[in-house]
Amino acid sequence: MIDFLTAKPVLIGLHLGFAILGIDAFLWLLGEFSADIANIKRRAWAAVIGCVGFIMTWIVGGYYYVKFYGPLVKPTILKGMAPWAHAIAMEAKEHIFLFVVPLALTGIFAALLDQETIQRLGLKRPLLWLVGTVAGLGLFIGALGFIISAAARWGVLQP
Amino acid sequence: MYASSCGAIIAILYATIVTIWMEYSPGLKAWLVSVAGHHWTAKSLFTMGFYIVIFIVVYELKPNPSDQQIRGALKKLIAIAILGAIILTLFFTEHYMVV
Numbered sequence: 001m002i003d004f005l006t007a008k009p010v011l012i013g014l015h016l017g018f019a020i021l022g023i024d025a026f027l028w029l030l031g032e033f034s035a036d037i038a039n040i041k042r043r044a045w046a047a048v049i050g051c052v053g054f055i056m057t058w059i060v061g062g063y064y065y066v067k068f069y070g071p072l073v074k075p076t077i078l079k080g081m082a083p084w085a086h087a088i089a090m091e092a093k094e095h096i097f098l099f100v101v102p103l104a105l106t107g108i109f110a111a112l113l114d115q116e117t118i119q120r121l122g123l124k125r126p127l128l129w130l131v132g133t134v135a136g137l138g139l140f141i142g143a144l145g146f147i148i149s150a151a152a153r154w155g156v157l158q159p
Numbered sequence: 160m161y162a163s164s165c166g167a168i169i170a171i172l173y174a175t176i177v178t179i180w181m182e183y184s185p186g187l188k189a190w191l192v193s194v195a196g197h198h199w200t201a202k203s204l205f206t207m208g209f210y211i212v213i214f215i216v217v218y219e220l221k222p223n224p225s226d227q228q229i230r231g232a233l234k235k236l237i238a239i240a241i242l243g244a245i246i247l248t249l250f251f252t253e254h255y256m257v258v
């Protein structure tokens with residue numbers, strides 16, 4: 001079982017799958033805040049699912065990055081036609097990702113606020129920005145991941 | 160939420176500053192590697208460490224922040240996260256162009 005879960009394609013799939021779960025859950029949370037729906041339980045579910053997704057993608061992606069990306073993928077990209085994909089996209093991706101879990105954890109505390117408190121504190125707009133930033137950073141990181149994967153494929157095809 | 164916002168602000172500032180600093184300091188990179196086997200793993204652990212420690216300290220020292228403080232911390236967190244992402248992307252772009 002461990003051999004299956006730590007196989008390279010499975011790790012990539014899990015990394016992407018958990019990231020999509022995190023992004024989708026925060027888009028769901030964005031809709032809940034945007035529509036002023038006073039259902040704390042549903043908001044909390046969305047935030048917790050999203051946060052768990054981001055934590056899992058961090059662990060799985062981190063294992064893949066440390067164990068396989070450095071020794072196997074990075075040299076292929078650097079000798080390919082887009083070495084900047086590592087130097088810019090990967091470097092930015094791996095470090096911007098560090099922002100996401102602290103932001104998502106703050107999203108859980110935000111989801112637990114009742115509607116009266118949100119209105120009294122004038123938090124609706126900042127909360128929309130917080131949750132939108134988490135989802136937006138997730139999508140940006142996903143786009144960087146696509147660039148890195150494409151560069152690795154083109155690196156392999158280089159003579 | 161105030162304590163979490165403060166913890167996240169410090170964690171993001173740490174991640175941004177140490178990432179740029181490390182590119183100019185081989186000694187810092189070597190130290191991070193010595194801590195956790197890989198510089199990124201060490202940065203990940205320290206980022207979460209800063210978040211948790213600052214969260215606990217702020218929660219203990221300021222259990223009842225004012226409305227303005229809660230709103231202000233949340234706005235600062237959003238601004239710092241967006242600016243940090245822009246700064247790191249531009250930094251690595253510039254770093255690649257120059258080096």
